[in-house]
Amino acid sequence: TKEAGVLLAYALERISLPSGSVKAFRHFSLCSVSRKLYESLFWFVQCRFLKENCETTEQLKLLAEVADFYVDLLSSMTRKNSSNKDFFFTYYPCLVSFALFSGLYYFSPGSRSLYTPSFKNILFLVVTRILTGTDVTPSSVNLLRLHCFPDDDDDEDNENDENDDDLSPPALGSAEDRAAGGGEKDKAG
Numbered sequence: 001t002k003e004a005g006v007l008l009a010y011a012l013e014r015i016s017l018p019s020g021s022v023k024a025f026r027h028f029s030l031c032s033v034s035r036k037l038y039e040s041l042f043w044f045v046q047c048r049f050l051k052e053n054c055e056t057t058e059q060l061k062l063l064a065e066v067a068d069f070y071v072d073l074l075s076s077m078t079r080k081n082s083s084n085k086d087f088f089f090t091y092y093p094c095l096v097s098f099a100l101f102s103g104l105y106y107f108s109p110g111s112r113s114l115y116t117p118s119f120k121n122i123l124f125l126v127v128t129r130i131l132t133g134t135d136v137t138p139s140s141v142n143l144l145r146l147h148c149f150p151d152d153d154d155d156e157d158n159e160n161d162e163n164d165d166d167l168s169p170p171a172l173g174s175a176e177d178r179a180a181g182g183g184e185k186d187k188a189g
Helices: 002-014 022-030 032-050 056-075 079-107 109-114 117-132 138-148 150-158 175-179 184-188
Strands: none
Touching: 002 022, 002 032, 002 079, 022 032, 022 079, 032 056, 032 079, 032 109, 032 117, 056 079, 056 117, 079 109, 079 117, 079 138, 117 138, 138 150
16 A cells, blocks of 8 residues: 555546645545555556456456445544545545556556556546546536646647547446447447
């Protein structure tokens, strides 16, 4: 979990947060439960996007770990700090997504050709949907990402994604489903 802590700390240095509960946000973002959550998400992303023969059951097991760690993390915040929860709930998915993208870049260099601005958008969208439990729109996630990481706007200039619908991640499924374009959207339409 040392690497997870380093990547989360790196993301914390890069993120642009509004004034508020920054000290508490930093504390909870770097705690051991947060590092474990990061590790489970890292392996989920590896399995989901980079591994060819990743079974759905493996992905679901990793998502269950993420859910357990996230509940533990949110439960560790006291009722007195309910404003911290709102702050955390808003910005934590963005922080973790950035740390995941950085981790993939540094720890999976053989796949760097895949790490495009479009992939980054999809990664932020998937992680935000997992951690918030809501079906947020790609444009909302992208606006928050660019607000939190304004330097990333340079990446967008290099690859112009005008159609946000292309950012919808495929549904969980087998490697064969994903290879065939496997999203629910593709199967339905």
